[in-house]
Amino acid sequence: MKARWDIFCSVVDNYGDIGVTWRLARQLVVEHACAVRLWVDDLRAFERMCPDIDTQLDQQWQEGVDVRHWPAEWAQASAADVVIAAFACQLPPDYMEAMAACERTPLWMNLDYLSAEEWVVGCHRLPSVKFKGVQKYFFFPGFREGTGGLLREAGLLEQRQAFQQDAEAQRQFLHAMGVFPTIGTRLISLFAYENPGLAPWLDVLSTDGTATHLLVPEGRILGDVQRWLGVDGLAAGDIHRRQALTVQVLPFVRQEQYDRLLWCCDFNAVRGEDSFVRAQWAGRPLLWHIYRQDEDIHLDKLDAFLNLYTAALSPAAKTALVALWQAWNTEGDMASAWKMLLEHWSEVARHAESWCLEQALQDDLATALVQFYESWI
CATH class of the missing domain: 3.40.50.2000 (Glycogen Phosphorylase B;)
Incomplete structure (x- = not known):
């Protein structure tokens, strides 16, 4: 079965965060056959780089990605196999409870900011905090060997x-x-x-x-x-x-x-x-x-x-x-x-x-x- 991925993006930095997560979501679908839900709290910002987005819809498909509006009042949703909190955004408390209730614990990662600093290599993929037995990990993009590399589509x-x-x-x-x-x-x-x-x-x-x-x-x-x-x-x-x-x-x-x-x-x-x-x-x-x-x-x-x-x-x-x-x-x-x-x-x-x-x-x-x-x- 396809691995199910949830990517959470809180748009706070002038389209950079949604730019990164939108590229990542599409690549995971196209090149790795993942089932991806992209949760975005600001669909109007998303619309600037994806004009096909309907800002009035809570759920829609765009280029193979299941795009979900991340509402102020969180609706019930099952947790995925892999959960990415982009740029240290805080997951909804109810979603974190859903992760903790999973029969098989999901992989929870904080996709961090890009940096060339040397300390990033030592922190990449290290465990971070836990929530009721669900371990979060640091994941750092980077330019050095020993980091997560850079977004780059095949070809x-x-x-x-x-x-x-x-x-x-x-x-x-x-x-x-x-x-x-x-x-x-x-x-x-x-x-x-x-x-x-x-x-x-x-x-x-x-x-x-x-x-x-x-x-x-x-x-x-x-x-x-x-x-x-x-x-x-x-x-x-x-x-x-x-x-x-x-x-x-x-x-x-x-x-x-x-x-x-x-x-x-x-x-x-x-x-x-x-x-x-x-x-x-x-x-x-x-x-x-x-x-x-x-x-x-x-x-x-x-x-x-x-x-x-x-x-x-x-x-x-x-x-x-x-x-x-x-x-x-x-x-x-x-x-x-x-x-x-x-x-x-x-x-x-x-x-x-x-x-x-x-x-x-x-x-x-x-x-x-x-x-x-x-x-x-």
Whole structure:
């Protein structure tokens, strides 16, 4: 019989949590023949990346996944064989009682946040708290051997490489989104939280000797873009030009379309967790806007990733890349950092592809979860 999986997602972080759990749920169904219920407390947020969702329904099927609305007042539901609490969300008390009442105890995991910190390896798959005999385990995605790896569908890299080698496929994709870059233009995607460092970066892009077409999917950074342009009511479809820089606002799109957008671009500025991982699979230079946390502990996570990511770069290229990422995340000098990065562009671009291939040597996250369940039973 198929293993039954319940994935609980409480939408609190600007679509990153639902983005990760939706990709995971579909992959478990398609590649591992699991029966998956995805419990989501905010269907309107889910609708942004899955427009087929009916936000009025408590239960519906989407791409083989049994999507359930996670109500404020929990309804009776049997527990699954595997229970995932995504990003440390709290399960409904009645569901926890249902787990404890099962004849065969389910595997209960906290799917934690992505981190490159060394301590993650030591905590991965360790037992956590118990509830009436039901043991919870830590499960950490990660970049190091000994972690749960990263979400990566079967054949993803082959699809990406074929797409990037097909200029006509890229042209058709961009044209379908209303994007018509001129030949020789640098294409950059920008998906980020609010950031005061944006204006200096746009200043230097607008005065650069190379033309740049900046693609900005709808999101929190739009306010900063709007202020720099000096316009009101920036919305999807708008295009503005300032010297060498063209700024175009794109609508929020399905995950598969966003992946291809990343594949088309020469440089990708991303945020959070889901888009961060997808930018790495794009094999192109990237800039990460990490989610800000109290007491700046997010900067420790940023440094941990940079130490790992830049290990194979030359000292000069490493210095340039680290300076850009730190400036973006600490309101530093983006103009100088960007100019310094351009001096090492070829090396940084080659490294982005080699890093992608290196990470693909690990088992993907869905496979690692299934293997843990099979070893656990």
